[in-house]
Amino acid sequence: MPKSAGQKLKLLYLVKYLTENTDENHPASTAALISYLDSQGISSERKSIYDDIAKLTEFGYDIIQVQSRSGGGYYLAAREFELAELKLLVDAVQSSRFITTRKSRELIRKLEKLAGKHDAGQLQRQVYVSGRIKTENESIYYNIDTIHRAIQENRQISFQYMNWNLKKELVSRDAQHRKVSPWALIWKEENYYLAAFDAADEKIKHYRVDKMGRVKVLDEDRIGREFYDRVDPALYTNRTFGMFAGREETVSLEFSKNLLGVVIDRFGRDCDIRSVSEEQCRVRAKVAVSGQFFGWLCGIGPDIRIVSPGTVSDEYRNWLVNILNKMSP
Numbered sequence: 040m041p042k043s044a045g046q047k048l049k050l051l052y053l054v055k056y057l058t059e060n061t062d063e064n065h066p067a068s069t070a071a072l073i074s075y076l077d078s079q080g081i082s083s084e085r086k087s088i089y090d091d092i093a094k095l096t097e098f099g100y101d102i103i104q105v106q107s108r109s110g111g112g113y114y115l116a117a118r119e120f121e122l123a124e125l126k127l128l129v130d131a132v133q134s135s136r137f138i139t140t141r142k143s144r145e146l147i148r149k150l151e152k153l154a155g156k157h158d159a160g161q162l163q164r165q166v167y168v169s170g171r172i173k174t175e176n177e178s179i180y181y182n183i184d185t186i187h188r189a190i191q192e193n194r195q196i197s198f199q200y201m202n203w204n205l206k207k208e209l210v211s212r213d214a215q216h217r218k219v220s221p222w223a224l225i226w227k228e229e230n231y232y233l234a235a236f237d238a239a240d241e242k243i244k245h246y247r248v249d250k251m252g253r254v255k256v257l258d259e260d261r262i263g264r265e266f267y268d269r270v271d272p273a274l275y276t277n278r279t280f281g282m283f284a285g286r287e288e289t290v291s292l293e294f295s296k297n298l299l300g301v302v303i304d305r306f307g308r309d310c311d312i313r314s315v316s317e318e319q320c321r322v323r324a325k326v327a328v329s330g331q332f333f334g335w336l337c338g339i340g341p342d343i344r345i346v347s348p349g350t351v352s353d354e355y356r357n358w359l360v361n362i363l364n365k366m367s368p
Contacts, residue, residue, distance in 0.1 A: 049081050053091055057102065057115040058155065065157050066105045066112030118153065122161065125154050129162050137179055137231050137249055179231065179249045186221050186233060186248070188256060195220050195257045196235075201250040203300040205320070207308045209250065216253070219244070220261035236263025243267055288328045290351055292336075293321045294343040301339065321346065333358045 056075050061067045067075075069088050076083045083091075092113060096102050101117035120128070132138055132146045151159035182198075189196045197216040201209040219235035222243070226232075231248035243266050294302060296318060303310065306324040315321050326332055333355050336343055345352040 046081065048079075049076065049083065050091055050095060052076060052079050052081065053088075054095065054100065054115075057100075057113065058118070059152065060156060061112075061114035062155055062157050063103075063114060063116070066103075066114040068112040071112070115155075118155075120150075120153050122154055122158050125150050125158075125162060137226075139179075142180065178252065178254075182248050182251050182254045183224065183231060185254045185256060186224060189221050189261075190223075192256065193261050195259045195261055196254055197257055198246075198254040199252045200246060201252050203303045205296070205299060205312070205314065207303060207312070209252075211252065218257065219246075220263050222261070222263070222267040224248070234267070236261070236266050238262060241266070286328050287325055288348065288351055289323065289325050290328075290348065291321055291323045291346040292343055293319055293346050294339075296320050298339065298342055305335070328354065330358065 069085050072088055073083050102113055103116045104113055105111040129147055132143050151162050197218045200212045202212045204210050219237050221235045223234040233246045237244045302322050311323040313321050
């Protein structure tokens, strides 16, 4: 690197080194800074380092000088994000169901750079979440951006809606593209949902964004504002999507194949699903046995039943009988 060009980049390299390698417990000595700059083809000396640090401090960087018998040095004190804030962001990324595993790793690596190499380990210890089910649709990030752009520009969108098949693959539900007017994105239970007006059916519908493919912004203006104003998205999602908790049991459920998407959505792509006939499948999964779980089964109806264990099947039957008894006059 020519000397003149290197000198112009000198301050930038100093900021880079201080950001990535220093903190309160790991100051960088003047000799270390000179050595790093030399590795980048930039010559320097102690006096020039003092002047450069002074210029960076004057510009606004919070660089602290540590005096000690062992030599001391400099470290970057104030950062754009505090370590606690980065931990919070890492947790949000790792626990978000709509962010794929690959994208989660990419984002966390970028967040680690903001912390510096000495604190990055704390972020790595922060990221493990057992049994987390992640989406596999990488295009969701671009779908969200496209939908936001359509809303801001007051435009309709077209897309293909996807469904799960027995191979646990997302495939197009139909050949035709759907056309809707997007009005809001809802993040509920770690999934993104689009609230949009369907002109063909004249009503607001909700779509899982990670099941939307080939999303495009159209030239046509949005319609259906009066329909959307009648809907409370928060209340709708609270009624439609629920969480359940209770004692953990491994159960086998037999269900109609047209419920593949429902079952995979609930238990994830790694669940053990097998075909038992032309019309029926069986899944073996761990569930939280509770009234909410039974309510989920009841909501699906007769197309799904508990095969084993018998104790859970009996408990479900008693739960239903108890409800019927309470409804009797």
